[in-house]
Amino acid sequence: PAAPQREVSATLGRGVHRLARRLAPDHPAVTALAGLGSRPLRPVAFGALGAVMGVTAAELAHAVVHDELQTVAAAALKLLPGDPLDSVAWLLAARPDAESAVELALAVRTPDGLPARAAPLTEQWALDHARRERRLFLA
Template structure:
């Protein structure tokens, strides 16, 4: 399988990793009237891409290059994710991707086994290892995470606000250059920032009764 085809497959929203049940905080943003239409959704997506998207992708790229051990990457991700709820969402999605990776690449052949990642690895850690095994380069591993950070949240907002799917798709196309620029930054080195608003939304979300999304 070519690296481009692999990249497309990993970015496919139909990938059975559990990502479709996570909104990236936009459900709480909609409830709080911070995201109410296409314009405010664009602002939210740009913020997500430049913060959590960048950080997650930078850890994945570092794992891909073997710049960080699994334990180091886990600790770095925890340090960059102040919200316990956001950490839980990351680990849930990492576990989902790991489950798929065991099926697709049962014998990684990189001098380690999937078991090294543990039972609940962060999404960035799993994605970095998947990128290395599947033949992607670090930039492509980063881009896959940045892209899915955007599209997962955009799709959730589309459902929550009953937006026109064509409008949301056009918005994601317009954000493609930002995704690529962010992936380049992520591949260049570890990002060390967080977003207090996104952390607050993540925490408020888990306190709501019967949310539609897990996070």
């Protein structure tokens, strides 16, 4: 990912790591994260949190996809103020696609199995956004 995306991932990962430390400071996954430094990337921190909570890979994947969807819905409400219930409807309507995304993710066993390793246009937008004086969002 582009540098701005890695930076945001590290910022978000720090928050997830803080939650995992609060829940189980002595858990092996939490102590392993601490060994990586103060800024674990979000996916790695989510993996440690999943280990702390004892969830399955599928449960963790569902939580991550839901987190992504609700982030987009919250951003949409900031950019295009409207009825918050509409964003709930968007999340519910996205459920079949979210389920499909989770199934595809869980089927991946090697990096070569990833459907896409990067999204060039999204990365370019992140680079452009980082250069602008007026920011819409940090994450």
